[in-house]
Structure formats: structure tokens, C-alpha cells
Amino acid sequence: GESVGLHLPTLSVQEGDNSIINCAYSNSASDYFIWYKQESGKGPQFIIDIRSNMDKRQGQRVTVLLNKTVKHLSLQIAATQPGDSAVYFCAEGGAQKLVFGQGTRLTINP
Amino acid sequence: DAGITQSPRYKITETGRQVTLMCHQTWSHSYMFWYRQDLGHGLRLIYYSAAADITDKGEVPDGYVVSRSKTENFPLTLESATRSQTSVYFCASSRGASYNSPLHFGNGTRLTVT
Numbered sequence: 001g002e003s004v005g006l007h008l009p010t011l012s013v014q015e016g017d018n019s020i021i022n023c024a025y026s027n028s029a030s031d032y033f034i035w036y037k038q039e040s041g042k043g044p045q046f047i048i049d050i051r052s053n054m055d056k057r058q059g060q061r062v063t064v065l066l067n068k069t070v071k072h073l074s075l076q077i078a079a080t081q082p083g084d085s086a087v088y089f090c091a092e093g094g095a096q097k098l099v100f101g102q103g104t105r106l107t108i109n110p
Numbered sequence: 111d112a113g114i115t116q117s118p119r120y121k122i123t124e125t126g127r128q129v130t131l132m133c134h135q136t137w138s139h140s141y142m143f144w145y146r147q148d149l150g151h152g153l154r155l156i157y158y159s160a161a162a163d164i165t166d167k168g169e170v171p172d173g174y175v176v177s178r179s180k181t182e183n184f185p186l187t188l189e190s191a192t193r194s195q196t197s198v199y200f201c202a203s204s205r206g207a208s209y210n211s212p213l214h215f216g217n218g219t220r221l222t223v224t
Contacts, residue, residue, distance in 0.1 A: 032209060042218070043200050043202075043217045043218050044153070044213075044215045045215070049212055089152075093210055094209060096209055097209055098155075098213075100152050100153040101152065102152045
């Protein structure tokens with residue numbers, strides 16, 4: 001069945017370094033992908049999305065890469081800051097359904 | 111710009127009681143959703159609505175009732191609360207269907223059923 005998973009449940013990076021959060025998906029028919037950020041005590045916050053006709057999309061300090069060949073999605077955060085500490089979810093949309101991953105916790109070391 | 115607001119923020123209720131969680135959005139989004147978030151399960155869809163007076167079941171609808179008489183409001187009712195319904199509930203809205211439009215979430219209601 002379809003599933004969205006994460007390679008690492010936790011990621012720890014130094015402040016100022018770049019962060020890369022990975023996500024694998026299994027439904028090759030999915031054509032819409034989203035990254036969310038969830039801070040403690042808050043709801044998920046939309047970060048960036050990408051459609052299957054694109055390989056890369058950039059936002060402010062964030063880049064999403066989509067590799068349809070290996071069904072892999074990644075979120076890159078440039079110059080990671082303390083405010084980036086949160087749980088990051090990927091989600092895939094397709095077949096009239098949105099599936100969320102379990103999340104990766106990103107912690108920032110000073 | 112208030113966005114999407116949920117109330118109450120925290121709720122404790124007893125098994126068997128009816129409880130209603132409120133959700134209000136100011137964007138005039140067509141779609142609204144209710145999710146529950148539990149450790150080990152992530153976000154699971156309870157119910158959604160494509161427009162006023164149109165609602166559909168999601169992945170885990172049993173024990174829940176929704177209504178949408180106005181575009182901006184989407185209350186979720188637990189008819190007879192059970193301990194398994196202890197969770198954090200998130201309301202969300204979007205311009206289009208969830209599988210091709212970004213969802214915008216509220217800050218959640220933490221519900222404890224004793």
C-alpha cells in the first residue's frame with residue numbers, strides 16, 4: 001500500500017549549517033508533495049510544496065528536491081537557525097488522498 | 111488576519127459525555143478538515159468538507175459527527191466520548207482538495223477523556 005516514511009526520526013545540526021531532511025514515498029501515482037513544520041504546542045505550518053512535473057523548488061532558505069525515479073523527497077534548510085527547531089512532516093497527495101509521514105525532529109546545537 | 115482558530119485549546123471530559131470542538135476560518139476556503147494526531151499514528155483524517163452542507167468521512171470517522179452550515183465554521187462533535195478519543199485535534203482549511211492544495215492548520219485542541 002501507499003506510505004510515506006522518513007529515513008531518520010531525529011536530526012541534530014549545528015547552528016549555521018545546512019539541514020537536509022529526507023522522505024521516501026511508495027505511491028508512484030502521487031503528484032503533489034508538501035513539507036510542513038510543527039513547533040511544540042502548535043499546528044503544522046505549511047513550508048513549501050512541489051508538483052511532480054518539477055524536480056526542484058526554492059523558497060526562502062528552503063529547497064525541496066523531488067526524485068521520482070527513486071521516489072524520494074528532501075527538504076534542505078540553509079543556514080539553520082534556532083527557530084528551525086521543530087518536527088518536519090512530508091506529505092504526498094494522489095488518488096484523491098493526502099498521506100502524512102511520521103515526522104523528523106530537527107534540533108539545533110549552538 | 112486571524113486565519114484559522116480552534117476552541118477550546120484544552121478540554122477534559124468524562125467518558126460518555128458529548129463534547130464539541132469548534133473551528134473557524136476567515137479565508138473563505140472551500141475545504142475544511144479535521145485530523146487527530148497521536149504518537150505512533152501521525153495525522154489521521156477524521157472528516158472533511160468540500161463546501162457548506164457537504165461532508166465526507168475520512169480515515170477514522172467512527173464516534174465523530176460534523177456539520178457545516180456556514181463556510182467559515184466546521185464543528186466536530188464526539189457524541190459519547192471514549193478514552194481512545196484522547197488526542198490532539200487539528201482543524202485545517204484549504205482552497206482546493208487536500209491532495210493538491212496546501213492545508214492551513216489551526217493550533218489544535220488537546221482533548222483528554224477520563
